Amino acid sequence: MNITIIDVAKKAGVSPSTVSRVISGSTRISAATSQKVKAVMEELGYHPNLMAKNLVSRTTMTIGLLLPRNADEAFLDIFFSEVTRGILSKATRAGYDLLLKTGKSEQEELDAVNRLVKGRRVDGIILLQSRLDDNVIRFLQKEKFPFVLIGRDPELPDILTVDNDNVQSAYDVTKHLLDRGHSRIGYASGPLELVVSADRHEGYRQALSEAGIEPPPGWFVNAELLRADSTAAVRELMESPGRPTALVVMDDLLAFGILNSLSELGYSVPGDMAVFGFNDNPMSPLSSPPVSSVDIGVYDLGLEAAGLLLRSIKGEPIEQRRVIVPHRLIPRESST
Amino acid sequence: MNITIIDVAKKAGVSPSTVSRVISGSTRISAATSQKVKAVMEELGYHPNLMAKNLVSRTTMTIGLLLPRNADEAFLDIFFSEVTRGILSKATRAGYDLLLKTGKSEQEELDAVNRLVKGRRVDGIILLQSRLDDNVIRFLQKEKFPFVLIGRDPELPDILTVDNDNVQSAYDVTKHLLDRGHSRIGYASGPLELVVSADRHEGYRQALSEAGIEPPPGWFVNAELLRADSTAAVRELMESPGRPTALVVMDDLLAFGILNSLSELGYSVPGDMAVFGFNDNPMSPLSSPPVSSVDIGVYDLGLEAAGLLLRSIKGEPIEQRRVIVPHRLIPRESST
DNA sequence: CTGAAAGCGCTTACAG
DNA sequence: CTGAAAGCGCTTACAG
Numbered sequence: 001m002n003i004t005i006i007d008v009a010k011k012a013g014v015s016p017s018t019v020s021r022v023i024s025g026s027t028r029i030s031a032a033t034s035q036k037v038k039a040v041m042e043e044l045g046y047h048p049n050l051m052a053k054n055l056v057s058r059t060t061m062t063i064g065l066l067l068p069r070n071a072d073e074a075f076l077d078i079f080f081s082e083v084t085r086g087i088l089s090k091a092t093r094a095g096y097d098l099l100l101k102t103g104k105s106e107q108e109e110l111d112a113v114n115r116l117v118k119g120r121r122v123d124g125i126i127l128l129q130s131r132l133d134d135n136v137i138r139f140l141q142k143e144k145f146p147f148v149l150i151g152r153d154p155e156l157p158d159i160l161t162v163d164n165d166n167v168q169s170a171y172d173v174t175k176h177l178l179d180r181g182h183s184r185i186g187y188a189s190g191p192l193e194l195v196v197s198a199d200r201h202e203g204y205r206q207a208l209s210e211a212g213i214e215p216p217p218g219w220f221v222n223a224e225l226l227r228a229d230s231t232a233a234v235r236e237l238m239e240s241p242g243r244p245t246a247l248v249v250m251d252d253l254l255a256f257g258i259l260n261s262l263s264e265l266g267y268s269v270p271g272d273m274a275v276f277g278f279n280d281n282p283m284s285p286l287s288s289p290p291v292s293s294v295d296i297g298v299y300d301l302g303l304e305a306a307g308l309l310l311r312s313i314k315g316e317p318i319e320q321r322r323v324i325v326p327h328r329l330i331p332r333e334s335s336t
Numbered sequence: 337m338n339i340t341i342i343d344v345a346k347k348a349g350v351s352p353s354t355v356s357r358v359i360s361g362s363t364r365i366s367a368a369t370s371q372k373v374k375a376v377m378e379e380l381g382y383h384p385n386l387m388a389k390n391l392v393s394r395t396t397m398t399i400g401l402l403l404p405r406n407a408d409e410a411f412l413d414i415f416f417s418e419v420t421r422g423i424l425s426k427a428t429r430a431g432y433d434l435l436l437k438t439g440k441s442e443q444e445e446l447d448a449v450n451r452l453v454k455g456r457r458v459d460g461i462i463l464l465q466s467r468l469d470d471n472v473i474r475f476l477q478k479e480k481f482p483f484v485l486i487g488r489d490p491e492l493p494d495i496l497t498v499d500n501d502n503v504q505s506a507y508d509v510t511k512h513l514l515d516r517g518h519s520r521i522g523y524a525s526g527p528l529e530l531v532v533s534a535d536r537h538e539g540y541r542q543a544l545s546e547a548g549i550e551p552p553p554g555w556f557v558n559a560e561l562l563r564a565d566s567t568a569a570v571r572e573l574m575e576s577p578g579r580p581t582a583l584v585v586m587d588d589l590l591a592f593g594i595l596n597s598l599s600e601l602g603y604s605v606p607g608d609m610a611v612f613g614f615n616d617n618p619m620s621p622l623s624s625p626p627v628s629s630v631d632i633g634v635y636d637l638g639l640e641a642a643g644l645l646l647r648s649i650k651g652e653p654i655e656q657r658r659v660i661v662p663h664r665l666i667p668r669e670s671s672t
Numbered sequence: 673c674t675g676a677a678a679g680c681g682c683t684t685a686c687a688g
Numbered sequence: 689c690t691g692a693a694a695g696c697g698c699t700t701a702c703a704g
Contacts, residue, residue: 002456004697015675020699028673047454051396052697055387056680062435067424080417088403088438092448097457098436099398102424112428118383120338121433256622263624283619286592288599340681351691356683364689388681392696 012040064122067102068129086302130195146312162305162323169327170203177246186219186244234261246274252281274335289333297325348376400458403438404465422638466531482648498641498659505663506539513582522555522580570597582610588617610671625669633661
């Protein structure tokens, strides 16, 4: 059988309560007793049973991470591993575990989250992605359950969020391209239901607008079209009258596809078309030409999200309900 | 306060034991009682407290996943998200949760795993990577704790593993290149302490050996060198006498770097050098030229690992202690 | 500073 | 088919 607190207590000649107090580092325990109990714990190889501990303390020391469905659609491959490492780093240091959940549909996600919350399985939840009208967010809010969203929900400005300033970053990229002499700048979008897509598009428009430029519909390329037939979409873009000479691209993976199509069609980058991506994929510096991108600090997004959630769980005062992780432009050859 | 089994029992006019039996779907419960209890549970929005349930049933319905330290070093970015989805899919369907753990050093990993095991925090563990002489594996084996290794440990042939046949896949790639007329074929390796690096190198050597070719040391490129200064390493390779005309590359990320260096040095692919990678990165079809690669079925590795672990946890008979997930060559332009 | 007792929310032989 | 009782391994007022 497993060693329990009672075994330790007997061997140390104290009561179980005392052992418990030693474990929790409670004050009001004599140094001698503490020493003795610790020695016995060591000797017996005692480890507290987490289930029992959690049951009585009504806390799980665990945070839940909801992996969005369609992780592939949302360019989450690299994002996911980095953000997880960030979360894990913070959580582990604070003595918390990380539980992963996912669902194939919004309903499945809701069921999963519902069981986590009602079953007292976790103390708080991190959401990895903001769709418009996300019911998981609304559920969590209704339940007053601690949670942090990586991203933002335009309709719920008061929830805890960690995000980049995506409007600003796209603004910065567009401005960067304007400064380098481009005036016809297109935008290749990600899935339209993602808030980040909308935010970046907004920043792009603002920068153009300030420069007195009104982008015609022809400068906008939809991710769906690229996914279906990248080369056809790129050809249409390139052959449209007054075509862009530069492209702001929502994600480096998308940028790769565009680069490939451009090369296939005989266009050169950046000569015929400058390309600036987002999210700084590890492969981006390695392509030919290397892809300009925006480092969005994915690891830090995870770190900050975990930090914010832990403060919320512990009921600590939260001065800033929306944490912004800085971004950094990394111009490479594709836009030079 | 939260709704407990007792609240349900009272409202339904039965004993807590009966409610418990209804929840667990026990036989020997009248349809009428079951119906009534279920209705009350629904009405009250009852959800079982997992901690209590786990405490008494001595099972956690959770499996642990140990994320290797240095995830970046080991090309795990895409691997990690895919394998996790595979594990999660299987685990969720079986009613199991997934707990993530990591450590910055082997000692930290050992501590983490020790707490999981001794604290009865999970029912089994999946290990994502096999290094030589891995102490985590040895600890788990000593404790007789259920675990599955994705990969293999050459010294422990009897542990539960899910893996590709890496010797065979590298053999296949090398054979493919031989069949296309190459005879001087080099090998770009990953970190040498990873078993997968050794296995693939072995397959590569076998294929060459069968063709009567003994690769000279100059055909071997170390990942460390590539990482430090890819272009210098590639230049040295290209300028060596009797240089290879084709390269088997341990990972697509590495292949990208090599492609980039080749292009920088003015060499064309596959004209001057054919390149064949591994692990089929999502970016691989998108580069110029698209990189030939081996689809190793990462999602399936996760799926099978979870399946195998669950059988082990439940004490079900295991006919095959080593499960091989098939690989598939995907030749693209870089090797044509 | 320490102990005895009650309780966290569930399951499971043991009876009937 | 159902209930009363004991127990999973811990924590935490309540006393002293």
